[in-house]
Amino acid sequence: MYFEVNASQNEMTQHITDDFPLAIYQRTLNQQQQDTIMPHWHKEFQFIWVIEGTLNYSIEAHTVPLSSSSGILINSSKLHSAKPLSKKVDYLCIDFSPLFINELFYQKIVTPIQQQTNFIFTSVQLNTRQEAILKEIISSPNNLNYFSLYELLLGILSQVKTDKRFFEKRPLPIYELLDFVHANYQKQLSVDDIAQSIPINKNKCTALFNQYTQLSPINYVIDFRLNKAKELLQATDYSISEICYFVGFNNISYFITKFKQKYHCTPLKFRKQFN
Numbered sequence: 001m002y003f004e005v006n007a008s009q010n011e012m013t014q015h016i017t018d019d020f021p022l023a024i025y026q027r028t029l030n031q032q033q034q035d036t037i038m039p040h041w042h043k044e045f046q047f048i049w050v051i052e053g054t055l056n057y058s059i060e061a062h063t064v065p066l067s068s069s070s071g072i073l074i075n076s077s078k079l080h081s082a083k084p085l086s087k088k089v090d091y092l093c094i095d096f097s098p099l100f101i102n103e104l105f106y107q108k109i110v111t112p113i114q115q116q117t118n119f120i121f122t123s124v125q126l127n128t129r130q131e132a133i134l135k136e137i138i139s140s141p142n143n144l145n146y147f148s149l150y151e152l153l154l155g156i157l158s159q160v161k162t163d164k165r166f167f168e169k170r171p172l173p174i175y176e177l178l179d180f181v182h183a184n185y186q187k188q189l190s191v192d193d194i195a196q197s198i199p200i201n202k203n204k205c206t207a208l209f210n211q212y213t214q215l216s217p218i219n220y221v222i223d224f225r226l227n228k229a230k231e232l233l234q235a236t237d238y239s240i241s242e243i244c245y246f247v248g249f250n251n252i253s254y255f256i257t258k259f260k261q262k263y264h265c266t267p268l269k270f271r272k273q274f275n
Contacts, residue, residue: 021097022153024141029055029084029091033274034263037082038227039178039213044095045114046074047124047156049134053089057082059121060172061211066091071124073156076114078121079175079212092138096153113160122160130155173198174212177205181217185224186248191217225249226262233271240267 022044029035039058048057049071057064057072059080064072074080076098098110113119126134133152137144180197181189194217195205209217225247232243241252249255259267 020146021100022149023095024137024144025093025095026051026138026141027091027093029053029082029089031084031087031089034230035084036227037080038224039079039081041077041079041175042095043076044097045076045157046080047094047096047153048072048074049092049124051090051092051138053087053091054085055082055089055091056085060174062120064121064123071126072121073124073160074121075116075119079172079178092134094153100153101150110157113157116160119160124156124159127155172212173200173204174208177208177217178213181221181224185221185228186246188248188250189218189221194221221248222258223262226259229255229259229267230263230270233267234275243267 029037048055048066050066050068052068054068055066057066057080059072059074059078065085066072098114099106130152133145133148136148137152176198177194180194184193191202191205195202198205200208205217209215209220213220215223228247229243232238232246236243238246240256244252244255249258256266259270263270265273
């Protein structure tokens, strides 16, 4: 995972470039390393453009395969995650604040887009001029032409069909359930513990996890712990047993078994191969 999140799984990364309220990332996901972007959300809009490879992007209950030279725009504060469908995926990510121009523009122009309940994400079609801007950003990320960059972002936003009716945005229950797991994954958790964090019944809890993560609540907890363990194996010198207990497993043999099932090698071998 390439970012820090708080207990509510709200991304804590400051999305700024040269004090502008946006950030540009060129990222690579390696299928051999089982790289994934775990479910998270942030207040910024997110534009994704695949440079090479194929990427599966999940936004709330929707899953969109993105191949080379295709992209999407994700609305503010929408739960999203990703995993590669090819051996390696290179993609560009631009996170930009709804206030990326000014307060008046936000209130008059952007808010009607942001507050549409039917706008979760939209596919993006680029014209020749926009493709040229994108290629310039990819080839010269440290020498940005902000006139061109803002031209690109405004063109992307203009592709969203505006519904002038305003709706009260209500967070889905899955956000609260995931918030609880992400804040408490180091503890011993049962389905009932997770369900009672709202509270809802266990069957409804299980149905929500299956719908939005394609995993049962407990399997999601295990998957989240394994992802955290993978990060620690790559970024720290902690021992395997220290990592095991730190991420919430209470049995090292079980931890190694589950790690091998997900990553097809032991934690030690993974560290040696990918550190």
